[in-house]
Amino acid sequence: METKFWELKKNPEAAIGEAAELIRRGELVAFPTETVYGLGADGLNGTAVEKIFAAKGRPGDNPLILHIADTEQILPLTTGLSENARALMDTFWPGPLTIVVPRSEIIPDGVTAGLETVAVRMPSHPVAVALIRAAGCPIAAPSANVSGKPSPTNAQDVAEDMTGKIAGILDGGNCGIGVESTVVDTTSPVPTILRPGGITREMLEERLGVVEVDPALNGDPALRPKAPGMKYRHYAPKAPVYLYEGPRAADRLTEAAMRAQKQGMHIGVLCDDRVKARLEGSLRRGHTLEILSWGEGKPDLAEHLYELLRDFDRLAPEMIIGMGVDEKGLGLAVMNRLRKAAGYQILLAEEDRIAVRSGKDFPEFLLVPEE
Ligand code: TXA
Ligand code: MG
Numbered sequence: 218m219e220t221k222f223w224e225l226k227k228n229p230e231a232a233i234g235e236a237a238e239l240i241r242r243g244e245l246v247a248f249p250t251e252t253v254y255g256l257g258a259d260g261l262n263g264t265a266v267e268k269i270f271a272a273k274g275r276p277g278d279n280p281l282i283l284h285i286a287d288t289e290q291i292l293p294l295t296t297g298l299s300e301n302a303r304a305l306m307d308t309f310w311p312g313p314l315t316i317v318v319p320r321s322e323i324i325p326d327g328v329t330a331g332l333e334t335v336a337v338r339m340p341s342h343p344v345a346v347a348l349i350r351a352a353g354c355p356i357a358a359p360s361a362n363v364s365g366k367p368s369p370t371n372a373q374d375v376a377e378d379m380t381g382k383i384a385g386i387l388d389g390g391n392c393g394i395g396v397e398s399t400v401v402d403t404t405s406p407v408p409t410i411l412r413p414g415g416i417t418r419e420m421l422e423e424r425l426g427v428v429e430v431d432p433a434l435n436g437d438p439a440l441r442p443k444a445p446g447m448k449y450r451h452y453a454p455k456a457p458v459y460l461y462e463g464p465r466a467a468d469r470l471t472e473a474a475m476r477a478q479k480q481g482m483h484i485g486v487l488c489d490d491r492v493k494a495r496l497e498g499s500l501r502r503g504h505t506l507e508i509l510s511w512g513e514g515k516p517d518l519a520e521h522l523y524e525l526l527r528d529f530d531r532l533a534p535e536m537i538i539g540m541g542v543d544e545k546g547l548g549l550a551v552m553n554r555l556r557k558a559a560g561y562q563i564l565l566a567e568e569d570r571i572a573v574r575s576g577k578d579f580p581e582f583l584l585v586p587e588e
Pocket of ligand 2: 359360368
C-alpha cells in the first residue's frame with residue numbers, strides 16, 4: 218500500500234480533509250496528538266478497527282481509546298457517566314487524560330476487546346481536533362508504533378514503523394508531552410490510575426480527593442494490570458537496559474560509565490545534561506560511549522524518552538545504562554516507562570551502598586562502588 222505523507226506546514230486544511238476522507242472510507246491515518254502520534258480509524262467501523270491490529274501487530278485482547286473533539290460526542294458511546302467522570306472531563310479535557318466508562322452498544326467489539334467498558338479521550342492537539350471534526354466520527358487510535366516498540370513522538374518515527382501499511386501520515390512535528398495519556402478508571406468507587414501519564418496523580422487528587430494507582434504498575438509479575446496493554450513489555454529498545462535509582466544515581470552512573478570506557482565497552486548512557494557534561498569533561502577522546510541526554514527536568518525526560526530509546530536502537534550499543542528520577546509529578550509516568558524499558562533491572566544507589574531494587578544478573582562493573 219502506498220502511504221501518503223502530508224507536511225502540514227504547506228496546506229493543513231486540504232491535507233486534513235483528505236486524511237478525514239480516508240478515515241471515513243475505513244482506512245488508517247496516523248496523526249499527531251499532544252502526547253504521542255496516534256494510528257486512527259473510524260471508531261464505529263469494526264472492519265476499519267481490525268486493520269489497526271493488523272498494522273501494529275497488536276494483540277487482540279488490548280482495547281483501543283476512542284478520541285473525540287467535543288464533550289457531547291461521548292454521550293452515545295456510554296451508558297452513563299459517574300460524577301467523577303464528569304469532574305475529570307470538565308477539568309482536564311481537552312488534554313492528556315483518558316477516562317474508562319461503561320460502553321454502549323454502538324461500539325464495535327474490536328475497540329473494547331470484549332470489555333464492558335470503553336476508554337475515551339479528548340485530545341488538545343489542533344491537528345487531532347480538526348481531523349476528528351472533519352471525519353465526523355470518534356477516532357479509535359492506539360499509539361502509531363509497531364507493537365513492542367516505543368511510541369512515536371515525531372512523524373519520521375511513525376514512517377519508520379508504518380510506511381506501506383497505512384493510507385497516510387499527517388506530519389505535525391514533535392509531540393510536546395511525549396508520554397501517553399493518563400488512563401483513569403471512573404467506573405470503580407475510588408477512581409484508579411491504570412496508566413500514569415501527562416495528567417499527574419497530584420493533579421487528579423486535587424480535583425477528586427483520593428485516587429488509587431493500580432498496584433500492578435510496580436512490575437510485580439503476580440499482579441494483573443487492569444489496563445490490558447500495561448502487561449506487555451513495551452518501550453523496549455533492542456539492547457538490555459540497566460537503571461540506577463535513588464539519591465546517588467547520577468554519581469554511580471558516572472562512575473560505571475567511566476569503568477565501561479576503560480574496558481573499551483560500547484555502551485549507551487541515558488542521563489540528564491549535568492551528568493553528560495560531567496562525563497564529557499572527564500572522558501578520553503575517541504571514547505566508546507554513546508551518551509544521550511534528555512535535557513534538564515522531568516518534562517524534558519517525558520518529551521524525549523521514546524525518541525532517545527529509538528536513537529539507541531540505531532546506535533546499537535551492547536547495553537544501555539541510565540538513571541531514574543523520583544516519582545513525584547510527571548516522575549510516575551516516566552519511571553513507569555523507563556522501568557519497563559529496563560525490564561525492571563534496577564539498582565538502588567543509596568548514600569553508602571548499591572542495593573538491588575529488582576532484577577538479577579547485573580554486570581559486575583555496575584556494582585563496584587568507587588573506593
Ligand atoms: O496518549 C495516548 O493515550 C495515545 C494517543 C494516540 O492518544 N494513545 C495510546 O493508545 O497510548 P494505546 O492503545 O497505545 O494505549 C491505550 C491503553 C492500553 O494500555 C489499553 O490497554 C488501555 O489504554 N485501555 C483501553 N481501553 C481500556 C478499557 N476499557 N479498560 C482498561 N484499559 C483500557
Ligand atoms: Mg501504545
